[in-house]
Amino acid sequence: MLVFVLRQYSNTKGEKKGAEDSISRVVAYIRENINEELSLETLSSVVHLEKTYFIKLFKKRFGTTPINYVQRLKIERAASLIENSDMNISQISE
Numbered sequence: 001m002l003v004f005v006l007r008q009y010s011n012t013k014g015e016k017k018g019a020e021d022s023i024s025r026v027v028a029y030i031r032e033n034i035n036e037e038l039s040l041e042t043l044s045s046v047v048h049l050e051k052t053y054f055i056k057l058f059k060k061r062f063g064t065t066p067i068n069y070v071q072r073l074k075i076e077r078a079a080s081l082i083e084n085s086d087m088n089i090s091q092i093s094e
Contacts, residue, residue: 022047023061026054030070034077038070 029046030038043066044054058066081092 019057022049023057030073034073040066
């Protein structure tokens with residue numbers, strides 16, 4: 001019985017680690033491709049997860065949806081470009 005319980009506990013920890021790794025891979029993908037159009041379909045396919053489950057995992061980790069996270073990063077990047085570059089607003093918005 002103890003062996004069974006330990007195996008179940010071990011499997012649960014492995015699933016959590018796998019989910020964390022998946023979300024970390026997506027965040028890296030987002031940062032590398034922040035200038036591209038990033039959809040839920042694209043992001044969930046990066047880690048081979050169903051969209052609804054992917055959103056649930058992402059929101060649990062970051063407290064926001066993947067799309068809101070992407071939008072926030074894009075706004076932060078635009079703000080940084082406005083402050084630190086010679087680009088005009090039209091160029092930045094593209």
